[in-house]
Amino acid sequence: MQLTNKLQKTNQQTLARNKSKNLKSLLTAATCSLLGTTGQVNAKAQSQTEENQWQFDTALMYYGETDRVTAVEGIIAATKEFDDEEFLSLKLTIDSLTGASANGAVAQPYVQTFARPSGKGTFDVPAGETPLDDTFKDTRVQVNASWAQPLTTDYTISTGLHASKEYDYVSLGLNASLTRDFNKKNTTVAVGFAAFYDEIEPEGGIPNPLAILPEPKTTAIDDRPRIGSSDNKTTIDVLLGLTQVINRRAIMQFNYSFSKVDGYLTDPFKIVSVVDDLGLVQNQIYEKRPDNRQKHSIFWQTKYHFTSTVVDFSYRYLWDDWEISSHTFELRYRIPFGTGYIEPHLRHYMQEAAEFYRPFIEQGDAYPSYVSADYRVGEMNAYTLGFKYGLPLKNGQELSFRIEYYQQDPENPGYDLPGVLQDVELFESVEALIVQINYSF
DSSP states (O other): OOOOOOOOOOOGGGTTSOHHHHHHHHHHHHHHHHHTOOOOOOHHHHHTTTTOOOEEEEEEEEEEETTSOEEEEEEEEEEEEEETTEEEEEEEEEEEEEEEEEOSOOOOSSOEEEEOTTSSSEEEEOTTSOOEEEEEEEEEEEEEEEEEEESSSSEEEEEEEEEEEOSSEEEEEEEEEEEEEEGGGTEEEEEEEEEEEEEEOOTTOEEOTTOBOOOOOSSSOOOOOEEESOEEEEEEEEEEEEEEEOSSSEEEEEEEEEEEEEEOOSOTTOEEEEEOTTSOEEEEEEOBOOSEEEEEEEEEEEEEEOSSOEEEEEEEEEEETTSOEEEEEEEEEEEEETTEEEEEEEEEEEEOOOTTBOSOEETTSOOOSSBBOOGGGSEEEEEEEEEEEEEEOGGGOEEEEEEEEEEEEEEOOSOOOOGGGGSSOSSOOEEEEEEEEEEEO
């Protein structure tokens, strides 16, 4: 699981003024989100350029799934303007993950025993329950830095660096973007680029894909089939964007992004069950995914400032050569509330399964070239419902609170369930609570 939650600051109340600077802020923020970069100019820093001081955004987030993963994430971001529209942005993210994660095996009407990821020691899964590896634990530290400045009156360039470290994972990256203003700065075009190098060194090493897992042992001896201790992947992202001021109240944005990933894309901790015609597990094998992936996405966002409220609607369509496709609809509506505001949030995500997704393999069938029972690459619907409450403070400071409910519903993409698999839950819903506190100063 990857956490992609980032500090989000809305610009709706400034659409009717300072158009050129807000356009750059909105476009750069969207470019960063799609390219996985951070640390760009925010609206508050631009509206306070005369102070020429550091502006800070801080956040503390809790994410908790029922009986599964729990994450706590802290973020601090800082932006400073040195000269006219020249900005240095820094961001530090620290998160901790604990709990249980589904290993891909099917539930059974009896107790199942699995080896731990290291291959040393075992854990038991009660009858009828989804097999969850309860040893999931990790801490991630991520640092981002970027510099943005105008090249001419109409051109702005931004460059950035990224680095993150987890227990078994290292990621390094760089990014750059260029924006061009037209039409009296009411139209902005952007092009962005990012490159990443990631290396994984999982506990227990890289398992041999499609190999049968040996019987779990209670001893410290690890006899799992391995092909190495580490592996890596590279990612190239490209983005093209257009932002248009429609009138003094409305702004619209369109983006196209392309991503190419090459290298080790298999999850070393996921397995697939092989079952007989009664649905009983005969053995487990390691999953295997293709070693390359190409993704495309288009994104449309519209923000409209009514007399006192602001509506923010967006839609994203993603497709790739794994035959995964997804639709994401998102709606926010900011309403004045007392001295602050309240912002309801609704998000609906729909995903089609990867061509190699299979919840299990039937005994006697030839193993496919690629296979994964990971529900994250399967068919699903997901919903997020919640709201944010913001309270402006003195000197441009702001305190906000966000609480949301998230539910992910994996679905059967059309497989017949043999025997006992009809009596157990193979496509179990995942529910989570998200709580976040932000303070900007």
